[in-house]
Amino acid sequence: MLNLRPWRGLAITLAIVLLLNAAVLYAVLGEPAVDPGSLRMSQGPEIATLDPGRMKALADGRIASSLFEGLTVTDPATLAARPGVAQRWDVSADGLEYTFHLRPDARWSDGSAVTAEDFIYSWRRVLTARTAAPYKYMLYPIKGAEAYAKASEAGDEVLPELGMKAQGDNCLQVTLERTTPYFLSLTSFSTYLPVKREVVEKGGEAAGDEQLGWTAPDKIVSNGAYVLSEWVYSDRMVLRKNRHYWNADAIRINEVRVLPMTSDAAYVAYEKGQLDMVTDVPALAAEALARRQAAGRRPDVYLVPNFGTYYYKINCRQKPLNDVRVRRALLLAIDKRAIIEKVGRLNQREAGSFVPPGVAGYEGAEAVERNVEEARRLLSEAGYPGGKGFPRLTLLYNTHEGHRNAAELAMQSWKQELGIEVALENMEWKVFLEEVQKGGYHIARSGWYGDYIDPNSFLDLFVTDGGNNDTGWSNERYDELIRKAAETVEKAERAAMLREAEQILNDQGPIIPVYYYNSMILVRPHVKGFSPNLRNEILFGDLWIDAAGGKGKAAEQGEAAPAGGSGEAMGGGQEGRGQGGP
Amino acid sequence: MSKFLINRLLWLVPTLLAIYTISFLMVHNAPGSPFSDERAISDETRQQYERIYRLDQPLHVQYVMTLADLVTLRGMPSMKYPDKNVVSDLLAPAFPRSFALGLTALTVAALVGVAVGSYSAVRRYSALDHLFTGVTLLGVSLPSFVIGGLLLMIFGFWTQLLPAYGWGSVDKLVLPVISLAAFPAAYIARLTRNSMVDVLPMDFVRVARAKGVPGSQTIVLHALRNAFLPVLSYLGPAAASIFTGSFVIETIFNINGVGHHFVQSALNRDYPLILACVMLFSTLLVVMNLLVDLGYAALDPRIRYD
Numbered sequence: 010m011l012n013l014r015p016w017r018g019l020a021i022t023l024a025i026v027l028l029l030n031a032a033v034l035y036a037v038l039g040e041p042a043v044d045p046g047s048l049r050m051s052q053g054p055e056i057a058t059l060d061p062g063r064m065k066a067l068a069d070g071r072i073a074s075s076l077f078e079g080l081t082v083t084d085p086a087t088l089a090a091r092p093g094v095a096q097r098w099d100v101s102a103d104g105l106e107y108t109f110h111l112r113p114d115a116r117w118s119d120g121s122a123v124t125a126e127d128f129i130y131s132w133r134r135v136l137t138a139r140t141a142a143p144y145k146y147m148l149y150p151i152k153g154a155e156a157y158a159k160a161s162e163a164g165d166e167v168l169p170e171l172g173m174k175a176q177g178d179n180c181l182q183v184t185l186e187r188t189t190p191y192f193l194s195l196t197s198f199s200t201y202l203p204v205k206r207e208v209v210e211k212g213g214e215a216a217g218d219e220q221l222g223w224t225a226p227d228k229i230v231s232n233g234a235y236v237l238s239e240w241v242y243s244d245r246m247v248l249r250k251n252r253h254y255w256n257a258d259a260i261r262i263n264e265v266r267v268l269p270m271t272s273d274a275a276y277v278a279y280e281k282g283q284l285d286m287v288t289d290v291p292a293l294a295a296e297a298l299a300r301r302q303a304a305g306r307r308p309d310v311y312l313v314p315n316f317g318t319y320y321y322k323i324n325c326r327q328k329p330l331n332d333v334r335v336r337r338a339l340l341l342a343i344d345k346r347a348i349i350e351k352v353g354r355l356n357q358r359e360a361g362s363f364v365p366p367g368v369a370g371y372e373g374a375e376a377v378e379r380n381v382e383e384a385r386r387l388l389s390e391a392g393y394p395g396g397k398g399f400p401r402l403t404l405l406y407n408t409h410e411g412h413r414n415a416a417e418l419a420m421q422s423w424k425q426e427l428g429i430e431v432a433l434e435n436m437e438w439k440v441f442l443e444e445v446q447k448g449g450y451h452i453a454r455s456g457w458y459g460d461y462i463d464p465n466s467f468l469d470l471f472v473t474d475g476g477n478n479d480t481g482w483s484n485e486r487y488d489e490l491i492r493k494a495a496e497t498v499e500k501a502e503r504a505a506m507l508r509e510a511e512q513i514l515n516d517q518g519p520i521i522p523v524y525y526y527n528s529m530i531l532v533r534p535h536v537k538g539f540s541p542n543l544r545n546e547i548l549f550g551d552l553w554i555d556a557a558g559g560k561g562k563a564a565e566q567g568e569a570a571p572a573g574g575s576g577e578a579m580g581g582g583q584e585g586r587g588q589g590g591p
Numbered sequence: 592m593s594k595f596l597i598n599r600l601l602w603l604v605p606t607l608l609a610i611y612t613i614s615f616l617m618v619h620n621a622p623g624s625p626f627s628d629e630r631a632i633s634d635e636t637r638q639q640y641e642r643i644y645r646l647d648q649p650l651h652v653q654y655v656m657t658l659a660d661l662v663t664l665r666g667m668p669s670m671k672y673p674d675k676n677v678v679s680d681l682l683a684p685a686f687p688r689s690f691a692l693g694l695t696a697l698t699v700a701a702l703v704g705v706a707v708g709s710y711s712a713v714r715r716y717s718a719l720d721h722l723f724t725g726v727t728l729l730g731v732s733l734p735s736f737v738i739g740g741l742l743l744m745i746f747g748f749w750t751q752l753l754p755a756y757g758w759g760s761v762d763k764l765v766l767p768v769i770s771l772a773a774f775p776a777a778y779i780a781r782l783t784r785n786s787m788v789d790v791l792p793m794d795f796v797r798v799a800r801a802k803g804v805p806g807s808q809t810i811v812l813h814a815l816r817n818a819f820l821p822v823l824s825y826l827g828p829a830a831a832s833i834f835t836g837s838f839v840i841e842t843i844f845n846i847n848g849v850g851h852h853f854v855q856s857a858l859n860r861d862y863p864l865i866l867a868c869v870m871l872f873s874t875l876l877v878v879m880n881l882l883v884d885l886g887y888a889a890l891d892p893r894i895r896y897d
Contacts, residue, residue: 012805015812030698037691040759058674065628141639143632162635219643224674242672242681243847244758274756274845277747281755439623439860446631456629476631
């Protein structure tokens with residue numbers, strides 16, 4: 010008979026290891042219960058912050074606009090301002106005085122009333138230096154705001170008056186520094202959203218008086234359609250209907266689950282019917298989906314034009330790029346079509362100028378058409394016939410396959426058409442930013458998304474010494490036009506000035522616009538009320554789920570494109586403002 | 592023995608301190624700023640960020656304060672995710688997942704690896720041995736994203752036998768565990784085989800046989816006990832790295848673990864999170880190595896720590 014005694018030690022050891030392992034799994038595994046009527050969506054990686062005053066990215070703003078409600082709300086269908094906390098407003102004839110009448114039934118999620126003072130506190134907080142709000146300049150149209158922010162940064166004891174005044178709890182008077190035709194839209198922007206003073210100032214325990222950490226689910230108080238019920242980093246964010254919301258009866262989706270995922274996983278989950286909405290689709294799948302959508306087979310696929318431009322910027326400080334003719338030659342010779350077809354691949358629109366189309370009442374500058382003959386002529390006029398004697402330039406991009414492919418095509422255009430040698434150089438995102446911001450480049454890849462639907466959101470980039478003007482380009486007439494346009498009330502007149510400025514940008518070529526961004530959004534057919542728009546604004550409160558549509562699988566399946574091509578991080582994801590890849 | 596233990600435990604402190612110091616200096620000298628973005632922020636705003644995150648303080652003050660925050664596990668706000676504390680909100684929820692996944696993978700790898708390796712050594716040059724040698728060669732050569740990707744294609748998409756991604760139930764664990772266990776299992780199998788081949792002809796094994804100890808008992812309790820030592824030394828560092836997650840596996844299977852933080856924190860220049868990750872890994876590493884040394888003594892009576 011086999012003697013088992015000697016085996017005892019080993020058996021006990023193995024049993025302990027296995028039991029331990031099972032215990033660990035038991036403790037860690039488990040799935041949260043999901044409300045069957047919930048909207049499950051993924052917008053790519055985790056958002057950076059839920060503090061509206063400190064937000065930078067569109068994805069963050071999207072959550073903010075469902076948690077918090079501003080004086081106005083940007084309607085996703087029209088992108089026009091519709092009443093939010095303010096039920097109506099009056100604007101003075103000169104466009105400088107706004108009187109907002111707040112609805113008396115506006116409530117915070119703790120039941121207390123939302124008052125005019127709440128807005129004054131929130132806006133002042135953004136302008137206060139200690140808050141370090143990256144988008145504080147969005148408030149600068151308000152009278153005294155810029156001076157206030159500067160004084161606060163300088164540490165002044167006495168701070169300037171701000172153009173905002175509460176007339177009782179329900180009336181807020183705002184005076185502007187200068188007429189700002191898009192001011193109403195601004196009041197729905199995340200930087201303008203109200204936060205509750207007591208909650209913010211109590212803050213998180215760990216962070217003391219820095220007002221960090223108040224956005225945790227057990228602390229946050231909000232005034233929008235939803236409240237934050239759970240937030241586990243990179244795992245799930247659960248929004249639940251805010252029963253104190255003034256319009257709670259109109260909110261039809263009780264629970265929204267925002268699930269941070271890689272675009273590959275999100276795509277698979279969507280095709281399997283486990284997600285209802287995806288705003289970040291992997292590049293390879295997107296191309297195939299776009300084709301099927303064009304063939305009318307995927308009505309759940311939305312290819313949405315965005316208010317953003319993919320472009321190259323040129324460092325105008327040194328030879329030979331300080332010569333307009335050289336810059337224009339580069340602009341005229343580049344083959345944008347090829348970049349769109351081989352790299353962008355989402356049927357993007359060729360960018361003939363910097364401002365993307367879509368602004369009502371604004372007709373952009375005349376589109377720059379590719380003209381190789383003219384490019385050659387300009388180059389030889391500048392002293393480099395056929396590229397002879399032209400120094401070797403470097404095209405810098407942040408490490409990413411798409412950017413590299415686009416850069417290779419640009420390089421090819423310039424070599425073939427102009428005989429110019431351009432070397433490619435890639436840098437990791439943060440190093441790239443540092444290099445570009447200190448002007449250590451010749452030509453650099455860039456992208457920009459407008460903060461508000463107005464040409465100014467693009468054009469004020471290139472004013473002399475503008476914070477985001479890394480090109481060293483400066484033009485007096487341009488500066489003057491941008492300044493004057495800001496002071497002009499008459500819409501057509503203002504549009505004409507901005508158009509002239511954009512034309513200068515085209516003629517002077519400190520940038521080479523390549524294409525206007527498109528993005529792809531997948532929305533299952535049973536989700537109703539979705540309106541694609543230039544800014545990818547989605548208000549969860551505007552959506553509803555049509556139970557009759559069922560939660561079945563996507564319209565067409567089994568043909569799923571390979572979920573390859575991981576969405577590499579470019580520093581902040583596709584929708585980080587201005588950072589998107591091809 | 593207790594003297595050895597106290598000695599080793601005391602050595603942990605300077606070791607970890609040295610790792611912290613080097614990492615701290617490297618992090619603070621890395622090019623690029625945690626606060627930079629495509630959209631430039633004003634110098635004044637950046638100064639405010641620096642104040643909030645203590646970067647305006649002298650380096651030695653930051654050094655001490657950050658160390659205190661880490662040692663007490665109090666943590667500090669992340670620079671990329673200012674709403675989140677790097678310890679309580681970021682690492683604490685993610686680590687149990689990586690740990691559970693890693694522990695399971697490592698258990699599977701050790702059991703399979705040792706069994707396969709021993710069999711190969713005992714039945715050297717048999718058909719199965721050749722097969723195992725080939726498979727383990729593949730296992731150590733194929734990167735995990737290839738294995739993970741293949742498994743995902745086969746079981747997640749084509750046959751749809753297993754869930755393709757996610758976390759929460761045992762079936763979702765199968766593919767990531769296999770992908771994660773593949774390399775260590777193959778490596779352990781090769782280690783065991785080589786080591787067993789050396790041990791099997793040794794005198795003490797022959798003595799055991801001569802005494803009439805049954806074959807299986809000779810192989811497992813006598814030969815393997817000795818041959819296991821190199822495997823044990825591999826398991827220590829392997830455990831530390833597997834418990835702290837794999838960026839690749841976590842990305843492929845959409846698991847929210849610590850592996851993700853190791854890579855993303857560096858790309859984001861999220862100083863507090865980088866340091867927290869490095870210290871988590873180093874602590875695990877030194878503790879695992881200590882456990883390995885203790886394991887040695889338990890397995891090999893010749894090893895004594897006096």
